[in-house]
Amino acid sequence: MKPWREIAVPHQDVLEGSFQQSEFAADITAVHTGRAPREYQDAVAFFERTFITEGMGLLLTQVAQRLAGRGGEPVIQLQTPFGGGKTHTELAVYHLATRACPLSDLAGISVLVERAGLMDVPKARVAVLDGTAHSPGQPWKRGKQTINTLCGEMAWQLGGEEAFRLVSEADAHGISPGKDVLRDLLELHAPCVVLIDELLAYIRQFPEGKTLSGGSFDSNLSFVQALTEAAKLVPNTILLASLPESEVEAGSQRGVAALRALEKTFGRVQALWKPVATEEAFEIVRRRLFEPVRDPQAREAVCRAFADAYVAEGAKLPSETQERHYYERLVQAYPIHPEVFDRLYEDWTTIDGFQRTRGVLKLMAKVIYRLWKDDNKDLLILPGSLPLHDGSSRNELTYYLPAGWDAVIEKDIDGDRSETVELENKEPRFGQVGAARRVGRTIFLGSAPSSVATKATTRGIDTARILLGCLQPGQASSIYTDALNRLADRLHYLNSSGDKAQDTTRFWFDTRANLRREMEDRKRRFDDKTEVRVKIAESLKKVVGHVGFFDGVHTFTPHADVSDDTALRLVVLPPEYWYTREESRLAVEAVLDAVQKNGAKPRYRGNRLLFLAPEHGSLSRLKDAAATALAWSSIVDDVKEGRLTIDNLQQKQAEKECKSAEEVLPRAARECYKWLLCPGQDAPTDPKPAVEAFPLNTTGGSLGSEIERVCLDNELVISTWSPIHLRTLLKDLYWKNGQIAAKASGLFEDTLRYLYLPRFKSRDVLLQAIRSGTASRDFFGTAYGQNGETFEGFQFGGGDVVFDDTLLLIEPEAARAYEEAHGPAAPTTGPEPETLGVADTPDDTVPPVPPGPGPAPRPDPVTAKPKTFHASAEVPTATAKMRLVQIAEEIVSVLCSDPNATVRLVVEISADFPEGASDTVKRAVSENANSLGLKSADWE
Known part of the structure; x- marks a missing residue:
């Protein structure tokens, strides 16, 4: 497919950059006096570059019928938003009435004449009343004649000195000549056209209650009313007047009052003109800025490729791109993408002062000039194509915005050292298509107007519209989505709201640095060795602090504070003792140091320690995640304490970002601490211990279960x-x-x-x-x-x-x-024989019958149940612990199983010392007996 520059070539004045003086100097007074550029002065050239919209076609048909005396509206009010094409439409009427060439030479006019049922349109006298050309209190000259009022100016233009005599007295006194005089004037010089442009600018200058040389506020309104009534009475006369649409364009309260009065005056006989539709604007801009398309088939191939690419992307793009008519919109707007027009006409025209047609033409002419000069190879001119790095193009947009936008564009969007350029330099996949800059330009075009919106509006544009402003056939939308996500994390002036999971996030730029910049500034304040280290430790305690496989987990604990006991312990090494396969020295030295030392003392139970070490490549991300969490947390705390003032939206954003950062930190810690280090020796004769490293799977379940798996699979534990x-x-x-x-x-x-x-x-x-x-x-x-x-x-x-x-x-x-x-050892499946009787010697005991399956013996119904049990046992000292445990489990516990039984256990100890007990034994036994609460403990 061919780029736009090979199919649609701009006009020469656009290519040369001379459009400021020629293309946008639409001034009806300059045309009337013969001082306008050729594009406006010459009727043929004017209609060659003018697209006759539906509204303009209807108006010119009315004019043709009226001048021919075949009906048509006598008075037409042109009331559209600022820049809506009022002056351009009046120029079309002017050239139709004053042409010096056959009608057939005027592009598009012959069709309208036929539609009006006419063979020809008579030429007519034209009076142009420009409200900005004269001052109400300052008379002006026409030859030797002094003129004071608009009425006198109109008469002079229609018939010179002879016509002026009809209104000379009214002109001298600054009053309206009346409907009958004006009717005579119009009939005398018919067919005629009266074009009134910027009438409000003239009327609002009259002070309240005062009369100037040009009359008064009321006398001028009377003149306008009388003129509309007179035009209605003359069959081949037509009056066109342009009025602004909004009160903002009217200016002061005096201007608003004048606008309301003029609307009532024209409202009696007016026929409103239909403004330019967005689709018609496509052709207006194309005809004004570009030569006719040289290769229609190439154009249609490009548009078809775009339409097919949009259908393939499906729900990722706005719903209208999935409809069949979107291909037709692409063809109509070519070589400019319809999204550019939509954003300009729907968003930028809401800004006071941005002209609906002229403003768009001026902007696009400068954009095209710069793109042509830069040898742009895009298939269409998209929102992402706008050369905001070019000062001239940028100024056409920032002129209508508050101060501060230049810094935003320079820093975040399209400057030589902007964050977008830096990202593209680091990421070749972004740089190949200019993904970051395209995303930034698209967001700017779609969101900047909302920063000055006077009405409540939803800030920003969604991801679907961002993709629409960037994507070209043959490209994957994922690259722009990735670029957007990266920019959302690093740009200072980019804001967002909504839920990413539900795809409702909207993005916008603002001149106020977002909280992200505040966060980035705060991040730099936290020291890696103090606050950041503590935050990482807190996160690791959540991740590995509850690993039940170990008796203790020590996070960043000095080896002097790790107990030297029988407990199995996991030691989490600090960040400075990182590990990689290529460079393991720091971590290995830290492990061996902890295994061999317990502070200043040697460690005796070093085989109870295992170690968790960080991966060096992931350490910087973990530190950044910790600093980010600290920064967002400090912002939220400052807002709550009143130390930082932000709006509600930013407060919600800060709380959301803080929560998100706290959720990211444990994941970053899990990914970073991925090495389990185990000290060991193959044999007692090895000269020094070694440390073996085992990688942990960071994508599985909990870290505790993963460490346990590695320990058991590799027999570390x-x-x-x-x-x-x-x-x-x-x-x-x-x-x-x-x-x-x-x-x-x-x-x-x-x-x-x-x-x-x-x-x-x-x-x-x-x-x-x-x-x-x-x-x-x-x-x-x-x-x-x-x-x-x-x-x-x-x-x-x-x-x-x-x-x-x-x-x-x-x-x-x-x-x-x-x-x-x-001989064989005595059986130990139960208590020894001497433990089960009351006799003093083993010979008097009867071995117990081993328990076995089968029914229990039936009790003797005659014999009474025993109510008391007594027993004593001689316990060998060598097996005292085992025998006492057996007695407790097999005798005492059985007796206590009956809830009605009262069991009393007395332990009797007797010890003889033929040569006398030593003081050490006596003292130890007495102290232990006292602490254990023995009933009696006497020495003899």
Whole structure:
């Protein structure tokens, strides 16, 4: 497809940039006096560049019929918004009436004459009354004749000195000559046309209650009323007058009063003229600025490509782009996109002073001139194509806006050092299509007028219209959506409101820096090593502070404050100890330091620590997210405390952004802290510990579950252990050099210290492995102490164990040999025989019957139920802990299961010291007895 510049070539004066003097100097007085440029002065040239709209066609038909005496409206009031084409329409009437060429030479006129049912249109005398050409209190000369009033000026233009004599007396006294005199004047010089332009500008100058040389306020209104009545009585005379539409254009209160009076005067006989429609404006601008299209097929191919691209994008664009007629709008507006016209005619024309037709023409002429000079290759001139970096084009828009917009454009939209240019330089995919600048220009064109809107209006434009102003065939809308999202996070003057999730967000620029700039300024105040660090720590505590897999989580805690105990702990390293595969020194040194030191003291249980480290590449984003959250939070707090004054919309935005920043921070922390570091050693002979790094999946579930998964999958932490592994470990490290038994408590203590040993989640893991191993004769035997060659409480291949400080794990071959030498171990599935009777010796006891399935024995109906139970037991000191636990679980708890039972437990301790108890033992036992509240504790 060809760019617009190869299909639609601008007029030469547009290309040369001389349009300020020629294209927009529409002045009916200059044309009437022969001083206008050729484009306005020559009738043929004028109609070549004039698109005859529906309203203008109807008016010219009325004029033709009236001048031919074939009907038509006698008085027509042209009342449109400022810049609506009133003067241009009067010029069309002027050239039709005063032409010096055949009608056929005037483009578009022959069709109108035929529509009026005429063969020709008679030439006519024309009087032009320009309200800005004369002063009411200052007479002017026509030859030797002095003229004071508009009435005298009209007579002179229609018939010179002879015609002036009819109104000379009225002119001298500044009064209206009356309807009959004016009728005679018009009949004498008919067919004639009276064109009154800017009448309000003349009438409103009369002081209230005073008479000037030009008459008074009332006398001029009387003249206008008499003229309208006289024109109605002369069949081939027509009167056209232009009035502004709004009170704002009328000016002062005096002007508003004059406008209302003129509206009533013309309202009696007027025929209102239909203003220019937006679609007609397409052709007006095209004809005024461009030569005829040289290649219609190329134009239609481009427009069809745009229409198809819009249909493909579907709901991402405004609904009207999905309709069939939008293709026709593209063809009508070519080479300018219809969205440019829509924004100018719907938004910019609401600004006081922006002319509806002339203002658009001036702007687009400068835009086209700059785009042509810059060799623009766009397929159409879109809102995103506007060269706002060009001072001349920019001034045409900022002239109608309050002060301050130049800085906005220079900083955020289209300056050489603007944020949009900087973003495009950093992101090649944006720079290839100028995505950031196009988005900024489109938002500006669609939102700047709302900053000065006098009526309540919805600020900004939505994403669909932004895409419509940027997208061209062959491009993906996602690139502009991405650019918009990036700009929304970094531009200082771009504001937004609405819900992104529901696609209701609207964007607009304003001269006041948005809260984002305030936030950016505040971000720089927070120090990375103090406030930012504390904020990151708070966020990490939310992310990893409740990981139930660990007994404790320490965030940015010095190693002196991490307890050296049996608890399994996760240490979160500070940001300065970051980790990467390429550079791990900082994190590794911090890990080894914490494993080996506990402040100034050495650490004895370093195998209970695991470490979480940040990824260096994500650290800057985490710090930025923390500073952003701090900045928004400070803004919200200042607003609540009255230290910062903003409007309600900005307050809601600040609260929303603060909430969003607080939600982003934990995600950033999760993505940054992605390395689990585990210290370890392969063997006791290794010269120094090593640190192994395990990456965490940052996109899965909670961080706690992910850390637990990595720990268990890689056996960094053992949660279940097989007795096979326990036997292997005992053989390798403990059952050697003549040692056949190892303390279980010592083994567990070693796993807390030495990095080459397994890291158990808790003591219970080792206990379960021991209990599993005691059920078999393949792994180890157990005992609760060793006295010479004798194992106290020896067991092998059965029974339960109590994991206390006396528990021994015996090498299985040694256990078999011991069993053969000393006999099998006593059964330990229940209490020992001496615990179940009242006799003093084991010989008097009866072994209990093991419980088993089957019906319970039927009670003897004759025997009375027992009501009291007494028992005493001799408890061996070597197995005291185990036996007391068994008694409590299997006797006492059963007795207490009956809610009506009253159970009283008395523990009797007797100890004999043949050589006397030492002072140390006596003192310790007495103090412990006292603290435990023993009923009696006496020494003899």
